[in-house]
Amino acid sequence: MQNSLARVGAVVCVLASTACATSPRMAEAPRSVGRTERVSDANIAAIVVAANNADISYANIALNKAVSAEVKAFAQRMLADHGGVNKAAVDLVTKLGVTPVESSISLDMRDKSEGIRDRLREKDGADFDREYIDNEIEYHEGLLKAIDETLIPSASNAELRDLLRNTRPAVAAHLEHAKRLRPSVR
Amino acid sequence: MSGLTRRGGSVRFPLGAAFLVLVLACAATGSAAARSAPRRHTIAIQGFIFRPDSVFVAAGDTLEWVNQDAFDHSATAVDKRFYSGVLVKGAKAVFVPSDTGSYPYRCHLHPTMEGTIVVR
Numbered sequence: 001m002q003n004s005l006a007r008v009g010a011v012v013c014v015l016a017s018t019a020c021a022t023s024p025r026m027a028e029a030p031r032s033v034g035r036t037e038r039v040s041d042a043n044i045a046a047i048v049v050a051a052n053n054a055d056i057s058y059a060n061i062a063l064n065k066a067v068s069a070e071v072k073a074f075a076q077r078m079l080a081d082h083g084g085v086n087k088a089a090v091d092l093v094t095k096l097g098v099t100p101v102e103s104s105i106s107l108d109m110r111d112k113s114e115g116i117r118d119r120l121r122e123k124d125g126a127d128f129d130r131e132y133i134d135n136e137i138e139y140h141e142g143l144l145k146a147i148d149e150t151l152i153p154s155a156s157n158a159e160l161r162d163l164l165r166n167t168r169p170a171v172a173a174h175l176e177h178a179k180r181l182r183p184s185v186r
Numbered sequence: 187m188s189g190l191t192r193r194g195g196s197v198r199f200p201l202g203a204a205f206l207v208l209v210l211a212c213a214a215t216g217s218a219a220a221r222s223a224p225r226r227h228t229i230a231i232q233g234f235i236f237r238p239d240s241v242f243v244a245a246g247d248t249l250e251w252v253n254q255d256a257f258d259h260s261a262t263a264v265d266k267r268f269y270s271g272v273l274v275k276g277a278k279a280v281f282v283p284s285d286t287g288s289y290p291y292r293c294h295l296h297p298t299m300e301g302t303i304v305v306r
Contacts, residue, residue: 077295081257088256169234170257176298 039103039154046100047151048089048163051143052082054113058139061120062132070181071129078136078174085167092159129185133178140175147171224282228252229301231259231273231293236301245305249281261301262294269294 039047055078062075093099116135123131147168155161224246230237232254243249251261253273261270261279267289270279283289283305293299 080295084257166233166256169255173234173296173298177296180298 041155041157041160042098042101043103044151044155045093045098049086049100052086055082055139057117065128067125068129074181081170088163092163133181133185136178140171144171230254234296234299239301242304245284245286251279253277258295259293260295261291263289263291
């Protein structure tokens with residue numbers, strides 16, 4: 001869970017840096033996550049957008065570096081789908097008057113996301129394809145776990161909860177897609 | 187039909203034959219009616235699943251896919267027999283199969299989404 005939360009929260013800081021006010025509706029009653037962290041709706045909103053931004057950033061690297069046509073197509077799909085979720089999330093938080101609020105866990109998580117991008121940039125050719133797909137599997141496994149165990153159970157706002165529930169099948173499909181690609185990039 | 191009539195037979199056979207003709211005529215009419223009234227089958231694309239994922243239809247029936255997801259999808263036959271194009275949220279596509287057979291298809295954008303059309 002820590003790993004998954006680390007992944008999805010990795011870009012929270014980026015979002016929080018552009019944040020302004022927090023909606024009273026979304027900031028209320030943060031709930032416990034694990035033993036040490038508390039996640040409010042405002043935190044969750046940030047995590048949703050952050051998680052998508054992270055995968056979009058990986059996909060952008062892949063579009064430039066991947067050698068396999070299938071891997072490139074996968075990256076293109078990640079760009080489109082996660083971009084779509086991002087837009088839906090931004091539309092929702094705008095409608096609710098919410099901006100993402102950084103949580104303490106996002107600080108060390110951002111470093112991890114940056115580390116992944118650095119690692120991807122260091123790889124070339126088939127090595128890159130393998131690294132990218134392996135990371136996509138790990139990323140989507142972590143995100144799925146975070147959605148199931150943390151984000152949906154913690155969400156107070158019904159629309160935010162619906163967004164999470166509607167996003168879950170996409171994440172599961174991406175994970176399965178990445179797993180199917182894995183043998184072709186060995 | 188004449189083969190049903192026995193030479194020198196009683197009146198029963200002609201009546202039986204007439205009855206059989208009537209039954210066959212009704213059946214033929216029914217078949218013709220069925221053929222002339224193709225059905226429409228709707229397949230919802232929802233939660234990254236084709237619902238239902240298997241559809242049994244008759245040649246000439248209309249299949250309609252409706253994308254209820256917020257994500258783009260497609261219905262693309264594995265043998266390329268049909269392709270819906272990219273279906274954005276709320277978009278629909280139709281296909282009228284003319285040949286019998288089993289046609290697996292998938293979303294070409296999300297290849298883990300799979301379905302099958304059986305045309306009988």
